[in-house]
Amino acid sequence: MVISIAVLAVGSVFLLLRPKGKGLPPVEAPPEPPAPTLEEPAKAGLGEAEGGATTTLPPPPVAPVEELLKAPEIEIPLPSAGRMVRLRSRLARSQNVLGRGLLELLSRDRLDDDVWDEIEETLITADIGVSTTRAMVEDLRTKVKVLGTRSPDEVRKLLREELLTQVSPDLDRALRTEAHGERPAVVLVVGVNGTGKTTTSGKLARVLVGDGKKVVLGAADTFRAAATDQLQTWGDRVGAATVRGPEGGDPASVAFDAVAKGIEDKVDTVIIDTAGRLHTKTGLMDELGKVKRVIEKKATVDEVLLVLDATTGQNGMRQAQVFAEVVNVTGIALTKLDGTAKGGIVISVQRELGVPVKLVGLGEGPDDLAPFDPEVFVDAILGD
Numbered sequence: 428m429v430i431s432i433a434v435l436a437v438g439s440v441f442l443l444l445r446p447k448g449k450g451l452p453p454v455e456a457p458p459e460p461p462a463p464t465l466e467e468p469a470k471a472g473l474g475e476a477e478g479g480a481t482t483t484l485p486p487p488p489v490a491p492v493e494e495l496l497k498a499p500e501i502e503i504p505l506p507s508a509g510r511m512v513r514l515r516s517r518l519a520r521s522q523n524v525l526g527r528g529l530l531e532l533l534s535r536d537r538l539d540d541d542v543w544d545e546i547e548e549t550l551i552t553a554d555i556g557v558s559t560t561r562a563m564v565e566d567l568r569t570k571v572k573v574l575g576t577r578s579p580d581e582v583r584k585l586l587r588e589e590l591l592t593q594v595s596p597d598l599d600r601a602l603r604t605e606a607h608g609e610r611p612a613v614v615l616v617v618g619v620n621g622t623g624k625t626t627t628s629g630k631l632a633r634v635l636v637g638d639g640k641k642v643v644l645g646a647a648d649t650f651r652a653a654a655t656d657q658l659q660t661w662g663d664r665v666g667a668a669t670v671r672g673p674e675g676g677d678p679a680s681v682a683f684d685a686v687a688k689g690i691e692d693k694v695d696t697v698i699i700d701t702a703g704r705l706h707t708k709t710g711l712m713d714e715l716g717k718v719k720r721v722i723e724k725k726a727t728v729d730e731v732l733l734v735l736d737a738t739t740g741q742n743g744m745r746q747a748q749v750f751a752e753v754v755n756v757t758g759i760a761l762t763k764l765d766g767t768a769k770g771g772i773v774i775s776v777q778r779e780l781g782v783p784v785k786l787v788g789l790g791e792g793p794d795d796l797a798p799f800d801p802e803v804f805v806d807a808i809l810g811d
């Protein structure tokens with residue numbers, strides 16, 4: 428017992444007196460913080476609190492993302508006055524072949540039956556129409572006999588007077604777009620798809636805004652989504668509100684809502700773009716009649732503009748006759764008159780329908796729709 432106690436005492440003294448650290452695994456020193464780089468000198472020491480403790484800093488604030496969708500800049504179109512004069516050169520380039528041909532034929536030394544047959548063919552080719560052409564030729568033959576001599580100036584004056592008579596300068600071509608009382612004027616735009624109907628509606632809004640009027644657009648062509656979006660774009664560019672409905676919705680409902688908004692906003696004119704064809708069992712003409720009746724519960728339909736593609740010639744005439752039988756067309760808008768169109772369509776459509784051409788499209792630009800001016804039109808055909 429005594430021996431065991433002595434052994435334990437000696438072992439304890441040995442442990443207390445032995446060198447420290449021997450026989451124990453080395454202890455790793457904590458890693459030193461990385462030295463600051465040249466690119467980040469300001470970060471050295473950041474996040475250190477008093478006494479060497481470190482703290483976690485919040486991430487730097489994220490810069491606000493610039494808004495991607497911006498409201499379109501509102502454009503201020505030029506007034507409609509003088510537009511056709513400014514666009515006359517475009518009309519002359521495409522139409523003065525007719526004028527030059529007629530002037531050349533009428534200036535010949537001898538006007539026999541063969542020459543008059545050529546004059547008649549030239550007029551028919553220009554889409555003036557057979558009956559109108561024959562009436563013009565008879566008038567020209569009579570005037571030539573009375574005139575006797577035919578100098579170039581006399582022939583030009585003679586032809587100008589005849590063409591101007593056929594264009595009917597006395598027709599009322601004013602667009603009824605003035606508000607009456609607390610109700611806006613309503614313009615119903617009709618026509619088959621492909622004639623430029625929606626584009627004409629948008630350009631007409633620019634014409635009216637340029638003349639100082641406040642406009643609301645109604646996208647009643649609900650069966651063609653592209654038409655609704657296109658009309659919205661036209662409206663946004665000039666600050667005109669566009670009323671639209673769900674795709675495939677009731678066109679009459681959209682037209683009604685557009686007129687209601689026009690009354691609420693106290694605008695001058697509401698322009699309703701209608702469908703050119705429908706994907707339902709309802710006939711197009713029946714639908715147009717319904718749209719017109721529904722509008723008239725809120726306001727009067729002041730204008731029914733029929734949009735015709737001037738390049739279709741006599742095919743466009745047949746379209747015009749069908750629409751005129753169903754809706755009371757008050758005016759014609761001829762598009763693409765600066766292209767391959769034959770200028771005689773102006774004369775023939777007015778004679779057949781008894782309705783004036785009120786607007787003409789003379790290009791693809793936003794301000795290329797102009798009020799029709801008979802004298803500018805005839806002078807452009809004959810050239811300078």
